[in-house]
Amino acid sequence: MAMLERAFFDRPVLEVARQLIGASLLFDGVGGPIVEVEAYDETDPASHSFRGPTPRNRVMFGPPGHAYVYKIYGIHYCLNFVCRPGSAILIRALEPIMGIEAMRERRGAMVEKNLCSGPGKLAQALDIDLRHNGLALDAPPFAIDAPLTVHDVASGPRIGITKGVETPWRFVRRGSPFLSRPLGRSQPDL
Numbered sequence: 001m002a003m004l005e006r007a008f009f010d011r012p013v014l015e016v017a018r019q020l021i022g023a024s025l026l027f028d029g030v031g032g033p034i035v036e037v038e039a040y041d042e043t044d045p046a047s048h049s050f051r052g053p054t055p056r057n058r059v060m061f062g063p064p065g066h067a068y069v070y071k072i073y074g075i076h077y078c079l080n081f082v083c084r085p086g087s088a089i090l091i092r093a094l095e096p097i098m099g100i101e102a103m104r105e106r107r108g109a110m111v112e113k114n115l116c117s118g119p120g121k122l123a124q125a126l127d128i129d130l131r132h133n134g135l136a137l138d139a140p141p142f143a144i145d146a147p148l149t150v151h152d153v154a155s156g157p158r159i160g161i162t163k164g165v166e167t168p169w170r171f172v173r174r175g176s177p178f179l180s181r182p183l184g185r186s187q188p189d190l
Contacts, residue, residue: 003144005065005138006066010064010065010084013083014169018155021036021173023144024145025142025144026142026143027126027128027142029143031094031126032094033094033095033173034091035093035095035172035179038090038169038171039087039169040089040169044167059082059133060082060087062085064082065082065138066137067081067137068080068082068088069123069129069132069133077124077129079091079122079132092119093121093176095176095178096112096178103125112178118180151174154183156172156183
């Protein structure tokens, strides 16, 4: 497999988001193929970068190819991949393949399709937290490999936001049982 280097992320966020579907995300050897992401950029009112740099989002304004990790609702961590300044991709779900037992220990004994089917679940299953904010994505503990095959990608509205709700910047592997939520009426990715 070809490991994705930082230069891969130095492109428009929508372009990168589509191409991440099917990429293998491993964190300390635990993970699997990415099946769902959401894109955000500085022009998007739903983005953390919309109002400019803050101590919390400063990684979004740094170099591409780094992890932006934040805590939501005071409980869950979310993993994002920084693209060009002010843009990032929320990793919403992956298909658990490697380290399933470690994921079950962290998340509790459950069926595989629920281990990483949401951004908070994914971060917990991979043991990602604020210590990992700002780390390079092309160096351990991360290993991100390009997809081995072309996947049928669909897009639709993002989840759990109140601004920019209609923006179809959620990308999924069509038909995956590992999504955080079914896409519903989807459109083919263009």
